Amino acid sequence: MTKAVELGDIIQLRKGKKATEVHEQRVNGASPYIQIDEVRGATPQKYAYDAKGVTVTPADLCIVWDGANAGTVGYGVDGLIGSTVARMRIKAPEEWDTEFVGRLLQSRFRQLNDEAQARGATIPHVDKSKLEAIELPRIARSEQQRIAAILARADGIQRKRREVYELAADFQRSAFLELFGDPAINPHGFDIETVAKHLSKERAGTQSGPFGSALKKHEYVEAGIPVWGVDNVQHNEFIAKAKLFITDEKFEQLERYRVLPGDVLISRAGTVGRMCIAKPTISRSIISTNLVRVVLETETLLPEYFVALFTYLPHRLGALKANNKDNAFTFLNPKTLKALEIPIPPMEQQIKFKRLSERTDGHLLKMSEQLCGLEDLFQSLSQRAFRGEL
Structure with a gap:
């Protein structure tokens, strides 16, 4: 050993x-x-x-x-x-x-x-x-260098795959600009309206996650109803793999925080303002303390357009300022979001972008799965190296 x-x-x-x-x-x-x-x-x-x-x-x-x-x-x-x-x-x-x-x-x-x-x-x-x-x-330094070289090659493959993934994501951003233009300039003369005007009337338009007093650490269980957190919300990508869970009984108490397909989830911790469209694979789940859920009136504003606007061009949205790191918003709260004025394109253009996004998302999903496989391989190699088995 x-x-x-x-x-x-x-x-x-x-x-x-x-x-x-x-x-x-x-x-x-x-x-x-x-x-x-x-x-x-x-x-x-x-x-x-x-x-x-x-x-x-x-x-x-x-x-x-x-x-x-x-x-x-x-x-x-x-x-x-x-x-x-x-x-x-x-x-x-x-x-x-x-x-x-x-x-x-x-x-x-x-x-x-x-x-x-x-x-x-x-x-x-x-x-x-x-x-x-x-x-x-x-282990001997020469052996360390051999192992480091193996890990470097594995990491290089990951990086190349990630570059291809990012190029595909850039295509979506280019398509967005082609269809809608710079929101700060609004070259197509779209109506400028507040986000509040396009929030759902049937469910709470904006909902912050439960405070600590409503969901305490000891109430989490090993398996059950998923609680989505910051890690599940990436830039325009929902990660449907939960780390935290609650019981059926607790879900009944917290149903106001429920997540349905098509809801917009926004991080308010870590990279503040990062957002995606929720695509849960099960019928019941809730948001955690560090997320905000937004439910749009989809007859006038589609989540695909909304999320792309905030993901690709946050620095062009006046009152909602973004810093230079990961396009993170310098502040975010539901009141600010509701008052924000954004261009509202005709529905036919929003639908066109949605269809394009769905096709691109299919390719991105396959690449994302390949990246996850490579990440698992890299982690396996790393752990074997830790044990001195490479």
Whole structure:
């Protein structure tokens, strides 16, 4: 059996800090500023200087310490880390390969993120003791490099598939612009009306998820009625795989939060404002605390148009501002959403876009399933590597 060593025994952990000087362009003495996006592989967009700052080199590992992305691990970066990032410096680089350690930790993201979320703090942050307790197989550095190369190839296949998927998704955005134009300019002269005017009269037009007092943690069960959360709501994509469940009796108490096919679900935690059309495969389910459900009057406004508008062009929707990260809205609440004015195209054009979306969604679903299969394969390879079996 392969001997194991705890991560805390092989790395020195140091938290970053907010830089004293941050610049939009490189200036003399400034280094690339490494924040969340840079840990995830993005090219640095800012440069910083701080004589007492924490620097990283390509031989170090970085981990996002705070926030919704806590537990994200990256490596191969060079610069000054911000306050949401921590540096993991390998004590004996002649014994441990950075990419090997990094890829194995990346496979533990979900575990690290769940532990961060479970700590009960207003802002999630990594559990230091559990991070340092992660075990790695003690194997020769040459063997580590061989395993890292295998994982790199598997990851490369995933990335290529994902690029194809993103190109198909871009087609939908192009089709949307072709049919409806830029909503900020409204070149076709569509009527501009409030969202409130097009909400359902039969069900609650907007409904926030149940507060903690209505649905407590101890009331969740291992199987039963699904409770959809933030992870189920991706950009214009519903993930029909629940992690949380409630009993039939609890569902009867919370039926006002029920989700039906065609409802629009919006995240109000993590990437705030991310939305999709619900496509549950079972008849009964509800939204969680961190979601908002929107029910439209489909005789005048189709969910396909509504979700595409907010997914592809949120930064062009006046009062509902979006930042530059994942098109996330800087704030979102039902009152703001109801008051927002948007172009309302003729129904025949909305139907045309819906049909096009349905055809494209079929191809995207197949590609998504292939990506899930590749992700499962990658996770399997990673876990075997953790056990020293590759």
